[in-house]
Amino acid sequence: MKVAIKKGLLDMLPLNLAVLPWGLLCGSLAIQNGFTALEAQLMSILVFAGSAQLVAVELMAKEASLLTLIVTTFIISARHLLYGLAIRNKMIDKPLKWRGPIAFFLTDELFAFSHHHRAYQGRLRLVYALVAGGSFYLAWNVWTFFGIVAGQFLPDLTNLGLDFAIAAIFIALVVPGVSNLPVLCACLVSGLSMLYFKTVQFEFGLVAAALLGMSTGYVLQAKEDKS
């Protein structure tokens, strides 16, 4: 048990630190846009979503309609549907006391650690996921709190290159798993199509790029299995 807790904390620690600038930004941006401290903190406590949160804060400040807010938040969060699908078979037989919290903590960051074929299998791996996801939640809320109380005194940290840290961590998590041609091609297609979707500003770009990459990997794998 102690090992699972320690590993969960240690694995998530780099990401907990790397998202500091965006947590601060979420807090300070909400205050700048007229949120009370409680409302700003509630965004991170309840909504708990980086980019969706930032966009929602700006939309709410512009007094966008509730429908616009809901649709925009859904579009930015749609990739989580894929995460739920991907871990459904591993999680569906677990009681709600595990499924509920894990679903709540199922961010990009936690999903990044969910790929192991035995992830979520057995109590220790569930504890590991809960600790990793929970520590990220805690860190996100602490950074938000700092942004709320000290946002106006802090410089903008989002252009200090810490976005590179997130890229580096994701590379560190993806590359060791690229063990054959189908996975390699899946990643290449996903990355290249994402660059294209980004240039044309396609809102479902991330989900579309992932689906294109996954299909590529699936087709190549099926071919390999046949021959």
Next chain:
Amino acid sequence: MITTIVVLACVTFATRYLFLAKNLPFTIGPKFQQLLSFSAPCVLTAIWVPIVFMPNGEFISQLNNPYLLGAAAAVFLAFKFKNLYLTTFGSLIVFYLFF
């Protein structure tokens, strides 16, 4: 305002919980699961690639760009050592040397 926040929280939680709900009765067969097995590397790649190649929303234009060199170092270190901390800190050093 707080009502709006709660509604948005329901949206984000719904996207995460929907396919983990037991009362959504469907099973994922081996073929679909095979397709989904590519989801983590694909999604993560689709997140890190634009950070590296379009750091300020525009394509990088020079080869000595810190994002590009840092990412190259990260790919090399990750491939060679398969260690999260070593890859992260090693490539961050390369990144800040050129930042």
